[in-house]
Amino acid sequence: MDLTEQQIERYSRHIILQDVGGKGQLKLNKAKILLIGAGGLGSPAGLYLAAAGIGTIGLVDGDVVDLSNLQRQIMHSTATLGQPKVESGRKTLSAINPEITIKTYHQLVDAENILSLVSQYDIVLDGSDNFTTRFLVNDACFFAKKTLISASMFRFEGQLTTIKPHQGYPCYRCLYPEPPPAGLVPNCQEAGVLGVLAGTMGILQASEAIKEILDIGETIADKLLIYDALEMKFRKVGRPKDPACPLCGPNPKIKDLSLDYTVTCTI
Amino acid sequence: MIKVRIPTPLRPLTKGQGEVETNAGSVVEMIEVLNSTHPGIKDRLCDETGELRRFVNIYVNEEDIRFLKGKDTSLKDGDEVSIVPAIAGG
Numbered sequence: 001m002d003l004t005e006q007q008i009e010r011y012s013r014h015i016i017l018q019d020v021g022g023k024g025q026l027k028l029n030k031a032k033i034l035l036i037g038a039g040g041l042g043s044p045a046g047l048y049l050a051a052a053g054i055g056t057i058g059l060v061d062g063d064v065v066d067l068s069n070l071q072r073q074i075m076h077s078t079a080t081l082g083q084p085k086v087e088s089g090r091k092t093l094s095a096i097n098p099e100i101t102i103k104t105y106h107q108l109v110d111a112e113n114i115l116s117l118v119s120q121y122d123i124v125l126d127g128s129d130n131f132t133t134r135f136l137v138n139d140a141c142f143f144a145k146k147t148l149i150s151a152s153m154f155r156f157e158g159q160l161t162t163i164k165p166h167q168g169y170p171c172y173r174c175l176y177p178e179p180p181p182a183g184l185v186p187n188c189q190e191a192g193v194l195g196v197l198a199g200t201m202g203i204l205q206a207s208e209a210i211k212e213i214l215d216i217g218e219t220i221a222d223k224l225l226i227y228d229a230l231e232m233k234f235r236k237v238g239r240p241k242d243p244a245c246p247l248c249g250p251n252p253k254i255k256d257l258s259l260d261y262t263v264t265c266t267i
Numbered sequence: 268m269i270k271v272r273i274p275t276p277l278r279p280l281t282k283g284q285g286e287v288e289t290n291a292g293s294v295v296e297m298i299e300v301l302n303s304t305h306p307g308i309k310d311r312l313c314d315e316t317g318e319l320r321r322f323v324n325i326y327v328n329e330e331d332i333r334f335l336k337g338k339d340t341s342l343k344d345g346d347e348v349s350i351v352p353a354i355a356g357g
Contacts, residue, residue: 041357129357154354157275176353180322193356226351228275231285237326237349240334 001026007099011053019216025053031213032056034121036109036137038085039063040198041127041151043075045206050093052210056101057093058121059086062108072195109133111257114140123212125205126150131179132261138163138172139257142247148172149208151201156194156229158201161239162208162221165248169221173254174242197229269297269342272349280305294325295338297348312350313338322353 003011003022007029014020014028031054035042038061049057065076065088073085080088086104093102109117109128118124118140126137126148134150141148145166152159165171204225211217223236246253268288273281281287287305291297302309314320318338325332326349332340342348 037357039357127357129355131353131355134355151357152354153356155275157354159351159354175324176322178321180320180353191356224351226349228285235329235349237324237329237351238331238334240331242333 001030003029007053010097010099014052020214024214024216027213028210029053029055031123032058032121033209034058034060034118034124035127036060036124036133037127037129038073038075038089039069039127039129040072040153040193040195041202041205042125043073043089044199044202045125045127045209046075046089046093047096048203048206049209050097050100050102052206053097054100054213056103056121058103058105058117059089060105060107060109060117061085061089062106072193072198074199109136111136111259111261114257115144118144118146121146123209124148125209126152127202127205134172135179136257136261139247139254139259142166142171143257147212149205149212151205153193153197153201155192156197158197158204158227158229160201160204160208160220160225160227161223162212162219164219164221165241167221168241169219170239170241171245171248173247174245175224175239177242177246194229197227200227200229268344270347271297271301272347274350274352276352276354277308277311277350280307280311291342293338293342294327294332294340294348297342298338324351325349326351 011025014025015022033049033054035046038059063085065080065083065085075089075092084106086106090102090104124141124146142165148163150161150163163172222239224239226235243249271287271289273285289297289300291300298309298312312323327340327346
């Protein structure tokens with residue numbers, strides 16, 4: 001498959017980059033990326049991935065667009081209030097780039113459906129809003145050997161890392177072995193978040209995903225990036241593989257998705 | 268002096284300060300000192316048995332203390348400590 005004349009023009013600013021070129025653009029056009037959550041992080045990531053010509057973008061989200069989402073979830077608009085977020089997102093992404101395929105899943109992810117979802121994609125972006133999903137997605141991507149780009153945010157602070165234990169790097173449980181019990185760490189949107197922080201973190205996820213597909217640059221898989229918007233500081237801390245990791249360590253306790261992943265969301 | 272970076276979720280305990288300075292010879296001592304000046308912080312970092320919680324990481328100069336000597340990891344003048352809890356917002 002070659003690029004059409006129109007594609008050469010659409011992606012010309014990529015193609016002239018030495019590290020991308022026509023070959024790299026073709027890789028992007030063939031890539032399949034799943035966005036878990038079509039909200040604050042999934043919106044900016046989705047917009048740029050669609051613009052970049054990612055061939056297939058999957059959107060998973062069980063919610064509908066709410067007025068309180070529009071402060072940060074830029075894939076949606078006042079005109080799509082009340083619609084499933086995946087449908088609203090599909091319209092926006094198709095308008096940016098009608099050449100790509102957008103698959104929508106208007107559902108929550110759970111232990112029953114997650115493996116079949118992630119196995120259809122090359123890379124997964126976690127933009128979910130709760131620990132239950134984050135641990136479930138980590139474990140599923142581990143078993144399916146899929147690279148996971150994880151970002152999360154809280155008020156004015158964001159975290160980002162790439163998770164690819166199948167390439168020898170640590171998993172999410174190496175970083176945080178267990179989710180917090182209910183009430184100890186606020187984990188709901190109701191805690192508040194600076195809208196534009198979602199943009200910063202979601203776009204960093206998209207950037208790392210594109211680098212993974214093109215196999216260029218440095219990975220953040222052995223680091224955790226912490227962004228403090230108030231202090232305007234980006235810091236990286238080390239993220240080693242945990243030899244006692246219950247998932248990716250040499251003596252794993254977690255061998256399938258039969259755990260109870262439920263963590264009650266309480267502030 | 269040791270600089271301790273306080274994450275957003277714990278800043279209500281430090282009157283909003285993102286960074287506090289302290290003197291301590293180890294992480295466990297630092298937690299006690301912080302708790303005396305900012306009561307409640309120990310409960311957020313440690314469980315009932317005094318062990319560090321498994322969803323809060325403490326870094327000394329960018330190294331996770333779980334891979335050093337845990338809460339017995341020593342601190343010296345000029346060290347920078349970061350407290351980094353898991354966050355889940357998306």
